[in-house]
Amino acid sequence: MPASRTIIINAAGIGSRLGMNIPKALIKIYGKPLINWTLNALKKEKNIRIVVGYKAIDVIKHISKIRKDIIFVNNKNFFKTGTASSFLLGCNNLSKTDVVSIDGDLLFNKSQINKILNSKNSCIGVTKPNTENAIYVKEKIIKNMSYHNGFTKLKTNYEWSGIFKINSKKLNINDKSFHVYEMLNKIKINFLIHKIKSMDFDTPNDYMELKKNFYKIYY
Amino acid sequence: MNKIYLFDLDGTITNEEILPKIAEKFNFKKKMTLLTRSAMAGDVPFENSFSLRHKMLSKFELEKIRNVVEKISLNKFLVNYINKNSNKCKIITGNLDEWIVPLKKKIKCEFFTSKSINNGKKLKYIMNKGQIVKKFKCKKKIFIGDGYNDVSAFRNCNIKIAYGKIHLPPDVLINMSDYYISDEKKLCQLLEQL
Numbered sequence: 001m002p003a004s005r006t007i008i009i010n011a012a013g014i015g016s017r018l019g020m021n022i023p024k025a026l027i028k029i030y031g032k033p034l035i036n037w038t039l040n041a042l043k044k045e046k047n048i049r050i051v052v053g054y055k056a057i058d059v060i061k062h063i064s065k066i067r068k069d070i071i072f073v074n075n076k077n078f079f080k081t082g083t084a085s086s087f088l089l090g091c092n093n094l095s096k097t098d099v100v101s102i103d104g105d106l107l108f109n110k111s112q113i114n115k116i117l118n119s120k121n122s123c124i125g126v127t128k129p130n131t132e133n134a135i136y137v138k139e140k141i142i143k144n145m146s147y148h149n150g151f152t153k154l155k156t157n158y159e160w161s162g163i164f165k166i167n168s169k170k171l172n173i174n175d176k177s178f179h180v181y182e183m184l185n186k187i188k189i190n191f192l193i194h195k196i197k198s199m200d201f202d203t204p205n206d207y208m209e210l211k212k213n214f215y216k217i218y219y
Numbered sequence: 220m221n222k223i224y225l226f227d228l229d230g231t232i233t234n235e236e237i238l239p240k241i242a243e244k245f246n247f248k249k250k251m252t253l254l255t256r257s258a259m260a261g262d263v264p265f266e267n268s269f270s271l272r273h274k275m276l277s278k279f280e281l282e283k284i285r286n287v288v289e290k291i292s293l294n295k296f297l298v299n300y301i302n303k304n305s306n307k308c309k310i311i312t313g314n315l316d317e318w319i320v321p322l323k324k325k326i327k328c329e330f331f332t333s334k335s336i337n338n339g340k341k342l343k344y345i346m347n348k349g350q351i352v353k354k355f356k357c358k359k360k361i362f363i364g365d366g367y368n369d370v371s372a373f374r375n376c377n378i379k380i381a382y383g384k385i386h387l388p389p390d391v392l393i394n395m396s397d398y399y400i401s402d403e404k405k406l407c408q409l410l411e412q413l
Contacts, residue, residue, distance in 0.1 A: 047408075057393050064383065064401055071409055072399040093412040 004097050005117070005165075007045050008090035009038065010083050010180075011104030012053030012075040017133070017202045023055050024105035024201070026062055030214040034107060035059075037218060039066055041110035045117070047071075050104070051086040053078020082178035083162075088171065096169045101180065103162040107210060107217050108198035115194045116165055123192040124148050124184070125163035130199050130213075131206045134159040135181050139193060148191040151181040161198040164191065222359035224410055225352060225376065226301065228312035228319070230259070230365045230385040232326065234292040237314060238272055241287045245279055260389050261367030266345045269313055269333065273342050281317060281338050289321040294384070296403040300410070302327045309355075313346040313368050315339055348372035361413060363406065364388070370395065378413060382406060 011025040020027065025035040042048060048067075052059045053075040060072055075086045087101050100117060102108070108125070116125050126137050136156040140149035151160060160181060170187060177183035184191070197217045201207045210217075229236050236259075242251030251272065258268035276284065301308040308328040312319070316332040317339030323330055331351045334344040349371025352360060360376035362369065365388045373379040373395045381388045381396035384403060393399055400406045 052399075056399075057390055060383075060393065060399055061387065064387075069402045069405050070400075071405050074393075074396055074399065076394075093409075095412075 004047070005045075006047040006049060006091075006094055006097055006099050007042055007117075008087055008099055008101045009035075009048065009050045009104050010086045010090065010101065011035065011059055012051045012056075012078040012081075012086045013083065013105070014054045014079065015105065015202075018204060018207060023052075023059050025059060026055075027207070029107060029211060030218075033062060035063060035104060036066060037107060037110075038102065038104070039063070041108065041113055041218075049073055049090045051075050051090040053086065083180045084175065084177040084183040087180055087183075088173055088175060091168050091171060091173065094168045096167065098165060099168050099171075100165045101163065103200060105202070106162050106198055106200045107214065108161065108163065109196055110218055112194075112196040113163075116163055116196065119165055119192065119194065121192045122166045122170070122189050123164065123194050125161040125194050125196040125198065126158035127161050127196060127198045129155060129157075129159040130209065131159065131201065132203045135179075136160065137193065142190065146193040148193055151185060158193065158195075161196055162200060163196065163198070166191075220307070220357050222307065222361060222413065223355060223357050224301075224304070224308045225311050225355075225360060225362045225372065226297075226308060227348075227362075227364035227366065227369055227372075227382075228310050228314055228322070231363060231382050232294055232297050232301070232310065233322075234294055234385065236385075237288060237291055237319070238276065240291060241276055241279075241284050241318070244283065244287050245276075247275070251275070258368065259366035259386075261370075261391065265313060265368040269345050270342060273315065273335075276318075277340050284318050284339070285321050288319055291322065293322075293325065294403050296407065298326055300407045311346070311348050311351055311362075311372060313348070315342075349375045352376050359413065361410065364392065367392065380406065380409070 015024040026033045049071045051073045137158040138149040201210045239252040242248045257263045305328045310330045333346045352372045352375040361378040362372045362376040363380045379396045381392045381399045383401040
């Protein structure tokens with residue numbers, strides 16, 4: 001049962017490093033806008049909030065054709081804020097509920113995502129390093145289980161996918177971090193590590209790679 | 220009171236715009252639809268458009284107008300929500316007091332409307348939603364609307380919800396909004412969370 005959890009999709013950003021005049025969620029991969037693949041994998045989820053900002057109306061118009069029962073949250077400061085404030089805005093007024101954060105520019109494996117959705121613990125999703133400007137995850141092992149031990153720009157075995165699950169009561173809604181990983185670094189809990197095939201795209205090269213590897217990642 | 224929910228009426232609580240439906244009865248639906256849509260989109264100032272539309276409708280018997288309004292399709296889920304929370308909910312509409320009397324019997328909350336004298340024949344006040352919203356003394360004023368004439372209401376409330384069940388609201392309303400929703404159940408879920 002997808003109980004009372006809420007999925008927050010962060011799709012407010014400009015995607016300036018990619019340099020295309022369109023929100024990344026609307027960029028076509030394998031014949032369909034990326035957000036179509038995301039929502040297809042989340043079909044059974046009952047509570048989805050999508051944070052919009054850059055070209056919000058285009059994003060809303062497109063997604064409304066696919067699914068009606070979505071709450072869009074408008075980040076009016078999208079041009080000067082980062083993913084952390086979009087995510088926290090999306091969590092606004094959600095009290096004591098599990099939230100799963102997914103970036104709007106992420107392609108992820110449609111079955112492996114369930115490991116994170118159904119995880120009983122706070123967790124983060126990691127993938128094999130595959131992008132140009134990656135943030136990596138340091139690992140610690142506790143009782144044979146793999147846990148997150150901080151984020152770093154120095155290469156490790158795991159690239160952070162951007163996905164995480166947490167109970168909203170553990171969040172500091174007033175946190176002013178720019179990036180989500182900076183915000184998570186301040187939260188003193190153990191995040192379980194789940195491996196998931198995924199890839200985001202910040203640069204033209206990432207985009208080319210993503211298009212090439214779509215099938216392998218998604219299915 | 221801590222929070223109040225302020226709802227637009229036409230296209231938000233009703234499943235169709237009311238004035239074109241009335242005009243249909245008197246065989247000028249097309250013209251009325253055009254005028255209503257252009258007011259909703261902000262192509263014509265609401266006051267001018269409403270005066271004109273009032274002029275066109277005021278020559279007909281009030282009884283006949285009310286008979287049409289009586290049959291207007293309502294979003295049952297939202298009406299139910301309002302009736303259960305009637306002390307917190309208010310309807311703020313540009314529509315005319317005398318015309319929408321049948322709806323007041325079904326939607327049990329306070330209404331703020333355009334006002335008339337002489338059984339609806341003469342206009343006395345055309346609704347300015349911003350002025351009304353400003354007057355409420357309340358910590359959280361939440362406005363739910365879908366048309367250009369809701370812009371002034373958005374300006375004067377804390378939480379703005381653009382609602383797109385029947386049609387997509389004008390761009391400016393979406394840009395001003397904190398939330399955009401097109402499903403009534405999700406709307407009520409959000410209202411509970413706010």
